[in-house]
Amino acid sequence: DDKLLTEPLRHPDFFNVKELFTLKDLFDARVHLGHKKGCRHRFMEPYIFGCRLDQDIIDLDQTMQHLQLALNFTAHVAYRGGIILFVSRKRQFCHLVESTARACGEYAHTRYWQGGLLTNAHIQFGPGVRLPDLLIFLSTLNNVFEPHVAIRDAAKMNIPTVGVVDTNCNPCLISYPIPGNDDSPAAVELYCKLFRMTIIRAKDKRRHSEAMEELR
């Protein structure tokens, strides 16, 4: 059992997430498109490649690195049987995100976030609830263009976060930010596909390893 858990940590890319996406895929899905110069958040400046006709372009090389780290982390969490919660407050993609979560066997929250969900969980849900072990934000802003409350709550409850940060978002409290577009349907579908594939791959690998252990 110990070997099962420590073996993946020895390799930098145990689940080989690099092969799931290429720079061309990200470009075709319009991940590099940011918002206008006026919406730019100060902390996103390191991730921006440049500005063309007032529209910010996100540096896809950095996005590749961040995406690889984030996918690797989610794969490790899924391998260890952690609870993953997909959060997005974009109404367009609510259904897509929920279906992705259902397909992975994980959980989603694309509705109105009640204040004490994470911080007051034992009273809201009942004693003995298990909180999520990872929060994945497909969009870090809520419907009023303010940072989602879940980022702050997850930081309070020591829950790691992975989030797609656009040029108008604050990447501060997110553990694994992924600078990229969160408004185009193509980009969001690509992210959902990638997360789904990593989680399913990680879970399959876990089952495979357990079966191998039992055979011995």
Place this chain on the structure above:
Amino acid sequence: TLRLICTTTTAVQKKNVGASGPEKYTEAFIKKQIEEFNLGKRHLANMMGEDPETFTQEDIDRAIAYLFPSGLFDEQARPVMKHPNEVFPEQRKIQWGEDGRPFNFLFYTGKQSYYSLMHETYEKLLNVQKHQDQLIAQDLPLQKEKRNLAGSRWLTKIELEEMLLEKVSDDDYSRFIQLLQKLVALPCADIEEKYIQKFSKEVPVQLQKVVIEPLQYDERGVAFSTGEGKRKTARATAVVYDNGTGKITVNGIDILHYFPVLQDREQLLFPFQFLGRIGKHDTVCTVSGGGRSAQAGAMRLATAKALRSFVTEKEVEFMRQAGLLTVDPRVKERKKPGQEGPRRKFTWKKR
């Protein structure tokens, strides 16, 4: 676990009404209650000297009413022995498995059944739109059979709460109904007919047309019909015979002797005068209760109702508009405390 930053003891836990809060009755507790109920049923059957195997709920009710006679007015306050499933309200069991992972994928939203319902309904909507797009691509005509919306209504909020086993707020309920209406408005919504029927209920069409009774014939072959009327506390029944001379008998007494006052006799004759059939019908009435004027009014209503069977529908409508067929709702108003009568106040004295 290491992450429990804000813990509270069970004593401090407040019941969060409407949320999937802590279970009020554990499964083990309810199982024990069911066992105790079955044992008690057998004991009761033994006590009453009946067969424990064939002891039904009605027998239990009768036995309890016999052994614990209660003079309490409220039926729900009397002793009752029912199956625990009827006594304890239906509630949801623990939402997560042994490893802590919740069963429903929308558990962390708080209102899992409501949101999963919305998710499902939206999926049906997308399905219908996709089907529509396919039909348009193949240039086929879209179905235009209109659903009969008049005879059905959507589920009420309380019914939805019962279905989902959790509280639903007014906003959420209206949003759900709007989504359903949007789904129904699409032309190809017939595909998801079965799903929509789960949330619609038939409304029984209320037929309030008053049935006019047909003429009856007595032994001599004379047509007659009956009518009932009331006014204040008086109740009257009238039997109107055809081919008559215009005689009216009340409680076996002729109206000239029963009603000395002209006004009451005028009231009785009004229906006949209105229809122009004064000398053509015989009437036999029975009347009780009330005073002189009230009895007259009750008999007028009774004769008018009886005459409906002799007359065309148009004339019935005329009678209704004249006010001959309406029950007079005026009754004596009660006296109020602090006043001398229903409206009269006590004499005001300046000092």
